[in-house]
Amino acid sequence: MPAHSRAVVVAAQTDEPQGIELFLPAGYDLFWSSVVIVIIAAVFYKMILPRMNAVLDERASLIEGGIAKAEAAQKQADEALAQQQELLAEARSDAAKVREEARAEGTAIIKELKVKASEEAERISETAxxxxxxxxxxxxxxLRTEVGALATDLASKIVGESLEDSARQSRVVDRFLDELEASQTVASTKEA
Known part of the structure:
Protein backbone atom coordinates (compact mmCIF):
# COMPACT_ATOMS: atom_id res chain seq x y z
CA MET A 1 0.00 0.00 0.00
CA PRO A 2 1.36 3.26 -0.91
CA ALA A 3 1.97 5.85 1.63
CA HIS A 4 -0.50 8.13 0.17
CA SER A 5 -3.33 5.72 0.52
CA ARG A 6 -2.32 4.95 3.99
CA ALA A 7 -2.51 8.61 4.91
CA VAL A 8 -6.02 8.84 3.49
CA VAL A 9 -7.11 5.79 5.45
CA VAL A 10 -5.58 7.17 8.65
CA ALA A 11 -7.15 10.61 7.96
CA ALA A 12 -10.47 8.98 7.27
CA GLN A 13 -10.23 7.07 10.46
CA THR A 14 -9.40 10.15 12.52
CA ASP A 15 -12.30 12.31 10.98
CA GLU A 16 -15.02 9.92 11.98
CA PRO A 17 -16.95 11.04 15.09
CA GLN A 18 -16.93 8.82 18.02
CA GLY A 19 -19.51 8.47 20.94
CA ILE A 20 -21.74 11.50 21.59
CA GLU A 21 -20.22 13.33 18.66
CA LEU A 22 -22.29 11.08 16.44
CA PHE A 23 -25.45 12.96 17.57
CA LEU A 24 -24.06 16.50 17.41
CA PRO A 25 -23.82 18.25 14.05
CA ALA A 26 -20.76 20.08 12.94
CA GLY A 27 -20.27 23.74 14.03
CA TYR A 28 -20.70 25.20 10.57
CA ASP A 29 -24.00 23.28 10.18
CA LEU A 30 -25.25 24.77 13.45
CA PHE A 31 -24.26 28.28 12.38
CA TRP A 32 -25.94 28.20 8.95
CA SER A 33 -29.04 26.48 10.33
CA SER A 34 -29.35 29.23 12.95
CA VAL A 35 -29.03 31.94 10.28
CA VAL A 36 -31.80 30.33 8.16
CA ILE A 37 -34.08 29.95 11.22
CA VAL A 38 -33.55 33.63 12.17
CA ILE A 39 -34.38 34.77 8.60
CA ILE A 40 -37.51 32.58 8.49
CA ALA A 41 -38.55 33.77 11.97
CA ALA A 42 -38.05 37.44 10.97
CA VAL A 43 -40.14 37.00 7.81
CA PHE A 44 -42.79 35.10 9.78
CA TYR A 45 -42.81 37.72 12.53
CA LYS A 46 -42.92 40.73 10.14
CA MET A 47 -45.27 39.46 7.42
CA ILE A 48 -47.24 36.34 8.28
CA LEU A 49 -47.89 36.86 12.00
CA PRO A 50 -49.61 40.30 11.57
CA ARG A 51 -51.89 38.87 8.86
CA MET A 52 -52.75 35.87 11.02
CA ASN A 53 -53.41 38.15 13.99
CA ALA A 54 -55.65 40.37 11.82
CA VAL A 55 -57.61 37.34 10.58
CA LEU A 56 -57.89 35.95 14.13
CA ASP A 57 -58.94 39.37 15.49
CA GLU A 58 -61.56 39.67 12.74
CA ARG A 59 -62.89 36.20 13.52
CA ALA A 60 -62.88 36.97 17.24
CA SER A 61 -64.82 40.21 16.67
CA LEU A 62 -67.29 38.36 14.41
CA ILE A 63 -67.74 35.66 17.01
CA GLU A 64 -68.14 38.24 19.79
CA GLY A 65 -70.60 40.19 17.63
CA GLY A 66 -72.51 36.98 16.92
CA ILE A 67 -72.55 36.15 20.60
CA ALA A 68 -73.76 39.67 21.42
CA LYS A 69 -76.45 39.41 18.76
CA ALA A 70 -77.47 35.99 20.07
CA GLU A 71 -77.61 37.32 23.63
CA ALA A 72 -79.68 40.32 22.46
CA ALA A 73 -81.99 38.01 20.51
CA GLN A 74 -82.28 35.71 23.52
CA LYS A 75 -83.06 38.69 25.76
CA GLN A 76 -85.72 39.90 23.30
CA ALA A 77 -87.17 36.39 23.10
CA ASP A 78 -87.26 36.17 26.90
CA GLU A 79 -88.94 39.59 27.13
CA ALA A 80 -91.45 38.60 24.43
CA LEU A 81 -92.15 35.34 26.24
CA ALA A 82 -92.63 37.14 29.56
CA GLN A 83 -94.91 39.68 27.89
CA GLN A 84 -96.86 36.91 26.18
CA GLN A 85 -97.24 35.03 29.45
CA GLU A 86 -98.37 38.24 31.15
CA LEU A 87 -100.92 38.88 28.40
CA LEU A 88 -102.08 35.28 28.60
CA ALA A 89 -102.52 35.53 32.36
CA GLU A 90 -104.38 38.82 31.92
CA ALA A 91 -106.60 37.27 29.24
CA ARG A 92 -107.35 34.31 31.52
CA SER A 93 -108.17 36.69 34.34
CA ASP A 94 -110.44 38.73 32.06
CA ALA A 95 -112.13 35.56 30.82
CA ALA A 96 -112.73 34.43 34.40
CA LYS A 97 -114.21 37.84 35.25
CA VAL A 98 -116.45 37.72 32.17
CA ARG A 99 -117.60 34.19 33.08
CA GLU A 100 -118.31 35.26 36.64
CA GLU A 101 -120.19 38.35 35.47
CA ALA A 102 -122.17 36.22 33.02
CA ARG A 103 -123.06 33.78 35.80
CA ALA A 104 -124.11 36.60 38.09
CA GLU A 105 -126.09 38.24 35.30
CA GLY A 106 -127.70 34.90 34.41
CA THR A 107 -128.63 34.32 38.04
CA ALA A 108 -130.09 37.83 38.28
CA ILE A 109 -132.06 37.31 35.06
CA ILE A 110 -133.37 33.96 36.31
CA LYS A 111 -134.41 35.52 39.63
CA GLU A 112 -136.06 38.41 37.81
CA LEU A 113 -137.89 36.04 35.47
CA LYS A 114 -139.02 33.91 38.44
CA VAL A 115 -140.34 37.01 40.21
CA LYS A 116 -142.10 38.16 37.04
CA ALA A 117 -143.53 34.68 36.47
CA SER A 118 -144.69 34.51 40.07
CA GLU A 119 -146.27 37.95 39.80
CA GLU A 120 -147.88 37.01 36.49
CA ALA A 121 -149.20 33.73 37.94
CA GLU A 122 -150.54 35.60 40.95
CA ARG A 123 -152.16 38.20 38.71
CA ILE A 124 -153.69 35.51 36.50
CA SER A 125 -154.89 33.60 39.57
CA GLU A 126 -156.38 36.76 41.06
CA THR A 127 -158.04 37.63 37.76
CA ALA A 128 -159.40 34.09 37.52
CA LEU A 143 -180.57 31.64 39.70
CA ARG A 144 -182.35 33.75 42.32
CA THR A 145 -184.33 35.44 39.65
CA GLU A 146 -185.33 32.20 37.98
CA VAL A 147 -185.91 30.35 41.25
CA GLY A 148 -187.87 33.34 42.55
CA ALA A 149 -190.10 33.36 39.50
CA LEU A 150 -190.61 29.60 39.71
CA ALA A 151 -191.21 29.74 43.47
CA THR A 152 -193.72 32.57 43.05
CA ASP A 153 -195.61 30.67 40.36
CA LEU A 154 -195.53 27.51 42.44
CA ALA A 155 -196.59 29.28 45.62
CA SER A 156 -199.38 31.04 43.76
CA LYS A 157 -200.66 27.73 42.54
CA ILE A 158 -200.32 26.06 45.95
CA VAL A 159 -201.72 28.90 48.04
CA GLY A 160 -204.28 29.76 45.50
CA GLU A 161 -203.76 33.45 45.75
CA SER A 162 -201.84 35.79 43.60
CA LEU A 163 -198.37 36.81 44.65
CA GLU A 164 -198.00 39.53 42.13
CA ASP A 165 -197.01 42.08 44.72
CA SER A 166 -193.22 42.49 44.40
CA ALA A 167 -192.55 43.01 48.10
CA ARG A 168 -194.46 39.92 49.01
CA GLN A 169 -192.84 38.03 46.17
CA SER A 170 -189.39 39.10 47.31
CA ARG A 171 -190.02 38.00 50.91
CA VAL A 172 -191.25 34.59 49.80
CA VAL A 173 -188.28 34.05 47.51
CA ASP A 174 -185.77 35.14 50.16
CA ARG A 175 -187.33 32.88 52.77
CA PHE A 176 -187.33 29.94 50.35
CA LEU A 177 -183.69 30.45 49.39
CA ASP A 178 -182.62 30.85 53.05
CA GLU A 179 -184.33 27.56 53.90
CA LEU A 180 -182.66 25.93 50.87
CA GLU A 181 -179.19 27.17 51.93
CA ALA A 182 -179.77 26.05 55.51
CA SER A 183 -180.72 22.56 54.38
CA GLN A 184 -177.59 22.37 52.19
CA THR A 185 -175.38 23.47 55.10
CA VAL A 186 -176.88 20.83 57.39
CA ALA A 187 -176.40 18.16 54.72
CA SER A 188 -172.74 19.09 54.13
CA THR A 189 -171.93 19.03 57.89
CA LYS A 190 -173.48 15.57 58.19
CA GLU A 191 -171.34 14.30 55.31
CA ALA A 192 -168.14 15.67 56.80
Whole structure:
Protein backbone atom coordinates (compact mmCIF):
# COMPACT_ATOMS: atom_id res chain seq x y z
CA MET A 1 0.00 0.00 0.00
CA PRO A 2 1.36 3.26 -0.91
CA ALA A 3 1.97 5.85 1.63
CA HIS A 4 -0.50 8.13 0.17
CA SER A 5 -3.33 5.72 0.52
CA ARG A 6 -2.32 4.95 3.99
CA ALA A 7 -2.51 8.61 4.91
CA VAL A 8 -6.02 8.84 3.49
CA VAL A 9 -7.11 5.79 5.45
CA VAL A 10 -5.58 7.17 8.65
CA ALA A 11 -7.15 10.61 7.96
CA ALA A 12 -10.47 8.98 7.27
CA GLN A 13 -10.23 7.07 10.46
CA THR A 14 -9.40 10.15 12.52
CA ASP A 15 -12.30 12.31 10.98
CA GLU A 16 -15.02 9.92 11.98
CA PRO A 17 -16.95 11.04 15.09
CA GLN A 18 -16.93 8.82 18.02
CA GLY A 19 -19.51 8.47 20.94
CA ILE A 20 -21.74 11.50 21.59
CA GLU A 21 -20.22 13.33 18.66
CA LEU A 22 -22.29 11.08 16.44
CA PHE A 23 -25.45 12.96 17.57
CA LEU A 24 -24.06 16.50 17.41
CA PRO A 25 -23.82 18.25 14.05
CA ALA A 26 -20.76 20.08 12.94
CA GLY A 27 -20.27 23.74 14.03
CA TYR A 28 -20.70 25.20 10.57
CA ASP A 29 -24.00 23.28 10.18
CA LEU A 30 -25.25 24.77 13.45
CA PHE A 31 -24.26 28.28 12.38
CA TRP A 32 -25.94 28.20 8.95
CA SER A 33 -29.04 26.48 10.33
CA SER A 34 -29.35 29.23 12.95
CA VAL A 35 -29.03 31.94 10.28
CA VAL A 36 -31.80 30.33 8.16
CA ILE A 37 -34.08 29.95 11.22
CA VAL A 38 -33.55 33.63 12.17
CA ILE A 39 -34.38 34.77 8.60
CA ILE A 40 -37.51 32.58 8.49
CA ALA A 41 -38.55 33.77 11.97
CA ALA A 42 -38.05 37.44 10.97
CA VAL A 43 -40.14 37.00 7.81
CA PHE A 44 -42.79 35.10 9.78
CA TYR A 45 -42.81 37.72 12.53
CA LYS A 46 -42.92 40.73 10.14
CA MET A 47 -45.27 39.46 7.42
CA ILE A 48 -47.24 36.34 8.28
CA LEU A 49 -47.89 36.86 12.00
CA PRO A 50 -49.61 40.30 11.57
CA ARG A 51 -51.89 38.87 8.86
CA MET A 52 -52.75 35.87 11.02
CA ASN A 53 -53.41 38.15 13.99
CA ALA A 54 -55.65 40.37 11.82
CA VAL A 55 -57.61 37.34 10.58
CA LEU A 56 -57.89 35.95 14.13
CA ASP A 57 -58.94 39.37 15.49
CA GLU A 58 -61.56 39.67 12.74
CA ARG A 59 -62.89 36.20 13.52
CA ALA A 60 -62.88 36.97 17.24
CA SER A 61 -64.82 40.21 16.67
CA LEU A 62 -67.29 38.36 14.41
CA ILE A 63 -67.74 35.66 17.01
CA GLU A 64 -68.14 38.24 19.79
CA GLY A 65 -70.60 40.19 17.63
CA GLY A 66 -72.51 36.98 16.92
CA ILE A 67 -72.55 36.15 20.60
CA ALA A 68 -73.76 39.67 21.42
CA LYS A 69 -76.45 39.41 18.76
CA ALA A 70 -77.47 35.99 20.07
CA GLU A 71 -77.61 37.32 23.63
CA ALA A 72 -79.68 40.32 22.46
CA ALA A 73 -81.99 38.01 20.51
CA GLN A 74 -82.28 35.71 23.52
CA LYS A 75 -83.06 38.69 25.76
CA GLN A 76 -85.72 39.90 23.30
CA ALA A 77 -87.17 36.39 23.10
CA ASP A 78 -87.26 36.17 26.90
CA GLU A 79 -88.94 39.59 27.13
CA ALA A 80 -91.45 38.60 24.43
CA LEU A 81 -92.15 35.34 26.24
CA ALA A 82 -92.63 37.14 29.56
CA GLN A 83 -94.91 39.68 27.89
CA GLN A 84 -96.86 36.91 26.18
CA GLN A 85 -97.24 35.03 29.45
CA GLU A 86 -98.37 38.24 31.15
CA LEU A 87 -100.92 38.88 28.40
CA LEU A 88 -102.08 35.28 28.60
CA ALA A 89 -102.52 35.53 32.36
CA GLU A 90 -104.38 38.82 31.92
CA ALA A 91 -106.60 37.27 29.24
CA ARG A 92 -107.35 34.31 31.52
CA SER A 93 -108.17 36.69 34.34
CA ASP A 94 -110.44 38.73 32.06
CA ALA A 95 -112.13 35.56 30.82
CA ALA A 96 -112.73 34.43 34.40
CA LYS A 97 -114.21 37.84 35.25
CA VAL A 98 -116.45 37.72 32.17
CA ARG A 99 -117.60 34.19 33.08
CA GLU A 100 -118.31 35.26 36.64
CA GLU A 101 -120.19 38.35 35.47
CA ALA A 102 -122.17 36.22 33.02
CA ARG A 103 -123.06 33.78 35.80
CA ALA A 104 -124.11 36.60 38.09
CA GLU A 105 -126.09 38.24 35.30
CA GLY A 106 -127.70 34.90 34.41
CA THR A 107 -128.63 34.32 38.04
CA ALA A 108 -130.09 37.83 38.28
CA ILE A 109 -132.06 37.31 35.06
CA ILE A 110 -133.37 33.96 36.31
CA LYS A 111 -134.41 35.52 39.63
CA GLU A 112 -136.06 38.41 37.81
CA LEU A 113 -137.89 36.04 35.47
CA LYS A 114 -139.02 33.91 38.44
CA VAL A 115 -140.34 37.01 40.21
CA LYS A 116 -142.10 38.16 37.04
CA ALA A 117 -143.53 34.68 36.47
CA SER A 118 -144.69 34.51 40.07
CA GLU A 119 -146.27 37.95 39.80
CA GLU A 120 -147.88 37.01 36.49
CA ALA A 121 -149.20 33.73 37.94
CA GLU A 122 -150.54 35.60 40.95
CA ARG A 123 -152.16 38.20 38.71
CA ILE A 124 -153.69 35.51 36.50
CA SER A 125 -154.89 33.60 39.57
CA GLU A 126 -156.38 36.76 41.06
CA THR A 127 -158.04 37.63 37.76
CA ALA A 128 -159.40 34.09 37.52
CA UNK A 129 -160.74 34.28 41.10
CA UNK A 130 -162.38 37.63 40.39
CA UNK A 131 -163.86 36.29 37.17
CA UNK A 132 -165.09 33.14 38.93
CA UNK A 133 -166.55 35.25 41.75
CA UNK A 134 -168.23 37.56 39.23
CA UNK A 135 -169.60 34.58 37.31
CA UNK A 136 -170.73 32.96 40.56
CA UNK A 137 -172.50 36.14 41.62
CA UNK A 138 -174.03 36.51 38.17
CA UNK A 139 -175.15 32.87 38.31
CA UNK A 140 -176.51 33.40 41.84
CA UNK A 141 -178.44 36.49 40.73
CA UNK A 142 -179.71 34.69 37.64
CA LEU A 143 -180.57 31.64 39.70
CA ARG A 144 -182.35 33.75 42.32
CA THR A 145 -184.33 35.44 39.65
CA GLU A 146 -185.33 32.20 37.98
CA VAL A 147 -185.91 30.35 41.25
CA GLY A 148 -187.87 33.34 42.55
CA ALA A 149 -190.10 33.36 39.50
CA LEU A 150 -190.61 29.60 39.71
CA ALA A 151 -191.21 29.74 43.47
CA THR A 152 -193.72 32.57 43.05
CA ASP A 153 -195.61 30.67 40.36
CA LEU A 154 -195.53 27.51 42.44
CA ALA A 155 -196.59 29.28 45.62
CA SER A 156 -199.38 31.04 43.76
CA LYS A 157 -200.66 27.73 42.54
CA ILE A 158 -200.32 26.06 45.95
CA VAL A 159 -201.72 28.90 48.04
CA GLY A 160 -204.28 29.76 45.50
CA GLU A 161 -203.76 33.45 45.75
CA SER A 162 -201.84 35.79 43.60
CA LEU A 163 -198.37 36.81 44.65
CA GLU A 164 -198.00 39.53 42.13
CA ASP A 165 -197.01 42.08 44.72
CA SER A 166 -193.22 42.49 44.40
CA ALA A 167 -192.55 43.01 48.10
CA ARG A 168 -194.46 39.92 49.01
CA GLN A 169 -192.84 38.03 46.17
CA SER A 170 -189.39 39.10 47.31
CA ARG A 171 -190.02 38.00 50.91
CA VAL A 172 -191.25 34.59 49.80
CA VAL A 173 -188.28 34.05 47.51
CA ASP A 174 -185.77 35.14 50.16
CA ARG A 175 -187.33 32.88 52.77
CA PHE A 176 -187.33 29.94 50.35
CA LEU A 177 -183.69 30.45 49.39
CA ASP A 178 -182.62 30.85 53.05
CA GLU A 179 -184.33 27.56 53.90
CA LEU A 180 -182.66 25.93 50.87
CA GLU A 181 -179.19 27.17 51.93
CA ALA A 182 -179.77 26.05 55.51
CA SER A 183 -180.72 22.56 54.38
CA GLN A 184 -177.59 22.37 52.19
CA THR A 185 -175.38 23.47 55.10
CA VAL A 186 -176.88 20.83 57.39
CA ALA A 187 -176.40 18.16 54.72
CA SER A 188 -172.74 19.09 54.13
CA THR A 189 -171.93 19.03 57.89
CA LYS A 190 -173.48 15.57 58.19
CA GLU A 191 -171.34 14.30 55.31
CA ALA A 192 -168.14 15.67 56.80
Missing amino acids: HRQIEAERQAAAVS
